[in-house]
Amino acid sequence: MIDIRWILTGTWTGRTSPALLFTCLLTVSGLTHARTPEHIDAGKFSSSGIGATLPDGWQPLTFRRINRHTDYFLAKEDDTVVVKAVSDRSASGLTRAISIAPMEYPFIHWRWKVNNVLQKGDVTSKEGDDYPARIYITFAFDPDKAGYLERVKHEAARLILGQDVPYRAISYIWGSNSPAGTMIANSYTDRVMMFVVEGGKEKLQQWVTERRNVYEDYKKAFDEEPPRISGVAIMTDTDNTGESAVAWYGDIVFSNNPESPD
Numbered sequence: 001m002i003d004i005r006w007i008l009t010g011t012w013t014g015r016t017s018p019a020l021l022f023t024c025l026l027t028v029s030g031l032t033h034a035r036t037p038e039h040i041d042a043g044k045f046s047s048s049g050i051g052a053t054l055p056d057g058w059q060p061l062t063f064r065r066i067n068r069h070t071d072y073f074l075a076k077e078d079d080t081v082v083v084k085a086v087s088d089r090s091a092s093g094l095t096r097a098i099s100i101a102p103m104e105y106p107f108i109h110w111r112w113k114v115n116n117v118l119q120k121g122d123v124t125s126k127e128g129d130d131y132p133a134r135i136y137i138t139f140a141f142d143p144d145k146a147g148y149l150e151r152v153k154h155e156a157a158r159l160i161l162g163q164d165v166p167y168r169a170i171s172y173i174w175g176s177n178s179p180a181g182t183m184i185a186n187s188y189t190d191r192v193m194m195f196v197v198e199g200g201k202e203k204l205q206q207w208v209t210e211r212r213n214v215y216e217d218y219k220k221a222f223d224e225e226p227p228r229i230s231g232v233a234i235m236t237d238t239d240n241t242g243e244s245a246v247a248w249y250g251d252i253v254f255s256n257n258p259e260s261p262d
Contacts, residue, residue: 045083046082058094077248100254112135172212
């Protein structure tokens with residue numbers, strides 16, 4: 001069987017990386033959102049019913065060779081419906097395909113809460129590549145930005161998967177043992193750049209509101225103008241460290257204004 005990691009990186013590691021697979025499986029599916037003057041709701045979890053199986057427009061993402069999956073469900077916290085994630089030596093995510101021009105809507109806003117950090121979490125190693133909470137932003141493949149080898153790999157992946165694959169990804173993480181402000185390539189692939197938004201135990205068990213400039217973060221990470229955003233995902237995983245974690249995710253919104261949308 002052909003491993004998709006070989007297609008994208010030209011290497012064979014014998015291991016499965018959720019970060020790398022996100023760059024393969026989070027794809028644009030022709031879904032186009034009607035744009036409001038100020039913002040786009042990527043994850044309007046607060047408008048979902050607690051009994052709903054998944055938030056509207058979101059799909060589960062599981063990984064080959066990882067049999068234990070993180071549980072995601074809609075729960076009420078502080079009178080607001082959010083997504084709760086429970087991971088026990090497991091890994092999986094929730095994804096949504098979306099098409100957004102980052103120059104027009106450069107800001108992403110969200111809030112999250114984490115119950116605990118991971119003792120063995122380490123952004124510099126494959127063995128420590130687990131996070132109590134993270135948000136992925138994927139970017140569409142642009143042949144004008146890719147070299148010859150990348151175009152060949154992309155076409156091979158498209159033929160095998162039967163769908164288009166993203167170009168690069170940004171991951172906003174709650175780092176267990178890394179300080180906020182750290183930017184580092186994922187230990188499996190430099191096509192995913194990670195930004196430590198929160199780090200350590202100081203803000204555990206409390207809601208934290210975040211805002212990032214996706215447009216500027218992409219340029220800082222990859223030293224080029226970003227292509228269109230193709231997807232967004234949430235993920236809580238503990239399969240590499242063998243630990244457990246609980247996290248909550250609030251609404252996720254893209255906007256053209258740095259101020260938090262109402």
